[in-house]
Amino acid sequence: MFTIKPVLSSLMRSRTGPLLLLLQIVLSVAIVANAGFIIQERLALMQRSSGIAEQSVLSFSLYNFGEKVNLPQQLKRDLEILRNIPGIKAATSTNMLPLSGSGWSDRFIDGPDPETAKSTPGFAWYLGGEQMVDTLGVNVIEGRNFRADELNHSITDSGMKALMSAPLAKEVFGEESAVGQIMYQGSDNQIEIIGVVEVLQGAWVDSDQFDYSVIQNIELNENRSNQFMVRADRRDVPALEETIKQALRAENPDRVIRNFNTLRELKDMSYAFHAVMAGMLSIMIILLLVITSLGLSGMVMFNIQRRTKQIGTRRALGARKRDIVGMFLVENWLICFSGGLLGGLLAMELGSQLMTLFSLPMMGWQWPAMTVAGLLVITTVAVLLPARKAALISPAIATRTV
Amino acid sequence: MLSMKKINKVFKTDLVETHALRDFDLQVEEGEFVAVTGPSGSGKTTFLNIAGLLEGFTQGEYTLDGVNVSRLNDNQAARIRNEKIGFIFQGFNLIPDLNLAENVEVPLRYRGFNSAERKRRVEQALEQVGLGARMKHLPSQLSGGQQQRVAIARALAGEPRFLLADEPTGNLDSLMARQVMELLEEINRNGTTIIMVTHDPELARRAQRNIQIVDGQVCDFTLYQGGDEPQAARA
Numbered sequence: 144m145f146t147i148k149p150v151l152s153s154l155m156r157s158r159t160g161p162l163l164l165l166l167q168i169v170l171s172v173a174i175v176a177n178a179g180f181i182i183q184e185r186l187a188l189m190q191r192s193s194g195i196a197e198q199s200v201l202s203f204s205l206y207n208f209g210e211k212v213n214l215p216q217q218l219k220r221d222l223e224i225l226r227n228i229p230g231i232k233a234a235t236s237t238n239m240l241p242l243s244g245s246g247w248s249d250r251f252i253d254g255p256d257p258e259t260a261k262s263t264p265g266f267a268w269y270l271g272g273e274q275m276v277d278t279l280g281v282n283v284i285e286g287r288n289f290r291a292d293e294l295n296h297s298i299t300d301s302g303m304k305a306l307m308s309a310p311l312a313k314e315v316f317g318e319e320s321a322v323g324q325i326m327y328q329g330s331d332n333q334i335e336i337i338g339v340v341e342v343l344q345g346a347w348v349d350s351d352q353f354d355y356s357v358i359q360n361i362e363l364n365e366n367r368s369n370q371f372m373v374r375a376d377r378r379d380v381p382a383l384e385e386t387i388k389q390a391l392r393a394e395n396p397d398r399v400i401r402n403f404n405t406l407r408e409l410k411d412m413s414y415a416f417h418a419v420m421a422g423m424l425s426i427m428i429i430l431l432l433v434i435t436s437l438g439l440s441g442m443v444m445f446n447i448q449r450r451t452k453q454i455g456t457r458r459a460l461g462a463r464k465r466d467i468v469g470m471f472l473v474e475n476w477l478i479c480f481s482g483g484l485l486g487g488l489l490a491m492e493l494g495s496q497l498m499t500l501f502s503l504p505m506m507g508w509q510w511p512a513m514t515v516a517g518l519l520v521i522t523t524v525a526v527l528l529p530a531r532k533a534a535l536i537s538p539a540i541a542t543r544t545v
Numbered sequence: 546m547l548s549m550k551k552i553n554k555v556f557k558t559d560l561v562e563t564h565a566l567r568d569f570d571l572q573v574e575e576g577e578f579v580a581v582t583g584p585s586g587s588g589k590t591t592f593l594n595i596a597g598l599l600e601g602f603t604q605g606e607y608t609l610d611g612v613n614v615s616r617l618n619d620n621q622a623a624r625i626r627n628e629k630i631g632f633i634f635q636g637f638n639l640i641p642d643l644n645l646a647e648n649v650e651v652p653l654r655y656r657g658f659n660s661a662e663r664k665r666r667v668e669q670a671l672e673q674v675g676l677g678a679r680m681k682h683l684p685s686q687l688s689g690g691q692q693q694r695v696a697i698a699r700a701l702a703g704e705p706r707f708l709l710a711d712e713p714t715g716n717l718d719s720l721m722a723r724q725v726m727e728l729l730e731e732i733n734r735n736g737t738t739i740i741m742v743t744h745d746p747e748l749a750r751r752a753q754r755n756i757q758i759v760d761g762q763v764c765d766f767t768l769y770q771g772g773d774e775p776q777a778a779r780a
Binding site for chain 1: 590593594597598599600619620623624626627628632634635636638640642643644647650651652654655656683699703711
């Protein structure tokens with residue numbers, strides 16, 4: 144049923160059509176393999192755990208414009224109001240919002256002499272109150288959270304304590320425990336690491352150091368503009384915006400309260416480019432596969448037209464219907480395999496160029512292999528339908544004028 | 546060798562019913578060389594197609610080499626075509642993308658012969674028709690007569706019990722037609738039964754027996770002996 148040599152001979156002697164198709168398959172494999180790989184990379188980025196109860200955390204900003212407002216007192220009062228709103232389980236002020244695309248970053252050094260000390264990698268630097276851990280819903284896996292009585296209000300205060308994300312702790316301290324370690328900000332400020340949280344992502348979804356984060360016990364209270372995060376049951380979150388506005392304005396009407404977003408909404412906005420890219424690449428893959436399949440299907444249909452008498456003659460000489468189907472399938476598989484092989488090589492080369500130009504990770508060989516396998520299945524279906532039609536050509540055609 | 550009894554072939558459309566063969570009876574003995582003649586539209590090609598199992602028939606009984614082939618399925622018919630029948634077509638029907646050896650090899654592949662056996666048979670068949678030295682040539686590089694000899698080699702390679710030739714010299718000039726005819730006669734002398742459809746009365750006269758088909762029936766059934774004119778008589 145599947146004889147390769149005569150089909151190959153035939154293909155080699157009528158080169159133009161098969162060559163064009165081969166070229167199409169080479170390009171399809173190279174593009175689809177890389178596009179598939181990029182989609183998978185993007186989806187993997189989007190599916191990373193942030194460590195945060197994203198849909199249960201509502202963030203907003205507040206700007207106090209009253210001239211006589213006592214900012215530290217106002218912040219304290221605002222936090223009390225928020226924590227007393229029914230349904231709110233925890234509330235904190237914060238210098239930055241996770242997954243938002245903007246925030247603060249810093250580095251620690253491991254000794255008082257900046258000249259000789261070793262620096263940690265950069266990390267997202269969260270400053271907030273004792274309820275930040277509960278508000279975010281992050282999991283403290285070692286050590287403890289800081290207490291209310293340990294809060295500072297300026298980055299130059301003494302008695303700094305910090306919680307570190309586990310990936311950062313591992314990067315800095317290896318297998319050694321981070322808890323109890325002393326780090327420095329410049330030569331004067333000591334920071335004691337008192338706890339490790341399992342996962343806490345920063346603000347920048349494309350950063351290599353996205354999982355490196357530190358929460359420090361600083362509740363900044365001298366700013367007119369503050370950001371807040373409150374944690375509530377997911378079902379209660381939609382109603383909270385109005386409740387919060389009313390409660391805070393009742394206390395002091397001279398303020399602007401806006402930018403209400405759940406952390407999930409911020410995450411979706413940060414990943415919007417990735418989602419659009421994944422969508423567009425998916426559409427491109429589908430279009431390429433459809434075009435390739437149509438190309439093959441078209442070539443088979445054209446060949447059926449062109450070779451009607453030849454097919455009839457083959458049937459007259461003893462070919463069964465499945466021999467005719469097999470002939471077209473072998474033709475397709477030969478083009479697909481050779482196109483797949485060349486396309487695979489081109490895909491790897493394209494992948495390595497993309498890796499260099501756009502700092503993408505190296506694509507594994509399994510992507511071109513999977514693409515060729517997928518293409519083989521799709522094109523087999525595309526060829527099978529017209530090939531079965533060809534098999535229905537009567538052997539009596541051999542004696543008729545076509 | 547071949548026995549057709551009361552074969553009828555009716556082509557039906559919504560509006561019209563055409564009887565291509567009507568109560569068609571024919572016996573061909575092993576080793577015979579039979580020429581089939583008749584005017585256009587008389588049913589010659591339909592007879593050839595039915596005899597070669599290229600198409601079915603509406604009624605009747607057909608026995609080929611002792612096997613009742615009246616109701617075969619597609620695969621069974623393909624197998625008998627491949628093993629017992631050699632076809633020679635008016636237009637040669639060679640596959641233009643394959644060289645001569647590959648063309649002759651086509652039916653042998655369908656038969657499932659291994660590579661060595663195919664090679665042996667291809668070489669033998671092409672030698673027999675005088676084209677052993679041109680196995681790698683493409684059909685387009687040959688004259689019409691040579692192409693028909695390749696087609697004959699393709700028919701012979703499977704060592705069929707009988708050959709069906711459809712106007713085998715119809716597309717050839719007289720010299721080449723004579724050469725092809727001589728080749729067929731030689732094949733027949735070696736024991737292969739041949740049924741040849743032709744328009745050419747001169748060629749028909751060279752066969753042992755001439756059958757004339759008119760309106761789907763055997764009209765003339767004469768054994769030629771030494772160039773006598775065929776007698777007009779209903780069989």
